[in-house]
Amino acid sequence: MKLAIYGYGNLGRGAEAAILKNPDMELFGIFTRRDPDTVRSNTGAKVLAAGDILKYKDEIDAVILCGGSATDLPALTPMLAMDFNVIDSFDTHANIPAHFDAVDAAAKAGNKLSLISCGWDPGMFSLNRLYANAILPDGRDYTFWGRGVSQGHSDAIRRIPGVLDARQYTVPIGDALDAVRSGRQPVLSARQKHLRECYVVAAPDADKSAIEQAIKTMPNYFADYDTTVTFISEDEMKEKHSALPHGGFVIRTGRTGLNDEHTHRIEYSLKLDSNPEFTAGVLVAFARAIGRMASRGETGCRTVFDIAPADLSPLSKEVLRRTML
């Protein structure tokens, strides 16, 4: 299968590395909106101009879109879905229905197949919520994120005047995890579930206490959480906070039995050294499925909920039954 990567930031570089781990996959090339001559691929792959992608319509089995959810994907995915089988990681939960409809219409018009909102959340976490709800209908779901870098929260801090750089770690609170695991189904506030740890490089003349105040009172992002702010040097930021670890937990506890006498816990967790590389691994596996399903004549938009797991694997169904069932 020939895959193309569209967008060459952290996620695009992760996809490039992930394709190399899958012998049935081949990287056709990397499409960039920058001048291709200024972009060097980590592996020597072809770098091509995003504006030229239609020229290669018949040579690419699927395109992995590695743009951002805020501004890139809402326009990009529907635009490309008419001419290519595309996979994106659109993660603005509230806008998924509208994004789905736009991509579905485009893909159907072009007789192509798309998958949106793939990765780990949305993605693998969503799948685990669905499976657990179907198995234990009488129960309660909990999702914890971290410990890991939230790009959105880091960016929000960077927009504060006087901030040169920032990194925000979302940290699940151990007591809350324990309470959830007990099966007692506690009701937990945002503050009870996660801490927000911020590391900030301030401009030399900046008012640090004003920055700290601006962070801690920022609505939606920080106001509802216990937040710590630590000012560090540019060197320390580079040395200790350059990695992009992440992870989290999806837990459902529920009751069964004629008198609800039995409690069960289903827990799925991820611990990731590199959020973009892991996300890219998920995208490449689902690209395999989308390529196969497209070659069976399917069209329109799908989500991870629509993909039979066997289609994700390079192994035949017979081998899967023999070795993994």
Next chain:
Amino acid sequence: MKLAIYGYGNLGRGAEAAILKNPDMELFGIFTRRDPDTVRSNTGAKVLAAGDILKYKDEIDAVILCGGSATDLPALTPMLAMDFNVIDSFDTHANIPAHFDAVDAAAKAGNKLSLISCGWDPGMFSLNRLYANAILPDGRDYTFWGRGVSQGHSDAIRRIPGVLDARQYTVPIGDALDAVRSGRQPVLSARQKHLRECYVVAAPDADKSAIEQAIKTMPNYFADYDTTVTFISEDEMKEKHSALPHGGFVIRTGRTGLNDEHTHRIEYSLKLDSNPEFTAGVLVAFARAIGRMASRGETGCRTVFDIAPADLSPLSKEVLRRTML
């Protein structure tokens, strides 16, 4: 959807309770090979003779087979698969390919749809192995079971002369779990991964040391493990060991990056108060999928690998995208 239960032991009773937790499901009746007049349902459901099941062919959307893998299911599932959509929990891993072929042929001959080897292992654990392998192709899988009652091992002890009753707990070893979670990908022997804890009621005149010896040296079941044997009274067995808890862990760690520089861990775990009730919950969710897929005209045999997750949920795809993605 109208479901029937075939076999009314622990699993059948679990399925009866699980159906009540799913408002879109209705229990048509329970089929038993015993005299139906001697079997009382826990919920007042109809109890019918197994031999009469064909009379109800047109009234049942799917049959959940609640027999044992050793002797019941190899004959039963193919027999019923020609006339009904059936779901079983066949768990003799080595014989899954042969069982699949037999059920597939029968279901195709009768234009029906079957699902075999559903539950948590095989079942949810298998799904997690598949997903994790697809996402992290360069890695290693580990499955741990327990702490929980192994019926097969308990039965094996009961066959030793002088044993009146026995319960065997499979116990995962914490140090092994920690080593796996570290991402170092250790190679672990059976003995390093699990302990076997046995509780035995001996006949008054039995030679306890001979029983202990017979257990600890039993090939396949115990010889390759560190095994503890504790003799207890019938009363203590009833009081402390009547429940059927179980659970376990599926863990895959793997590396990504152009230089394998990042390590990731995917972990799925279950902690179950009642193994049969949880297993039944899985069976009922997959029965929903099989009913839907059959009504779309699909025939033959399937496994959990072939089921798009959305088909397991009572919610529409639109609601799933809005609420769980």
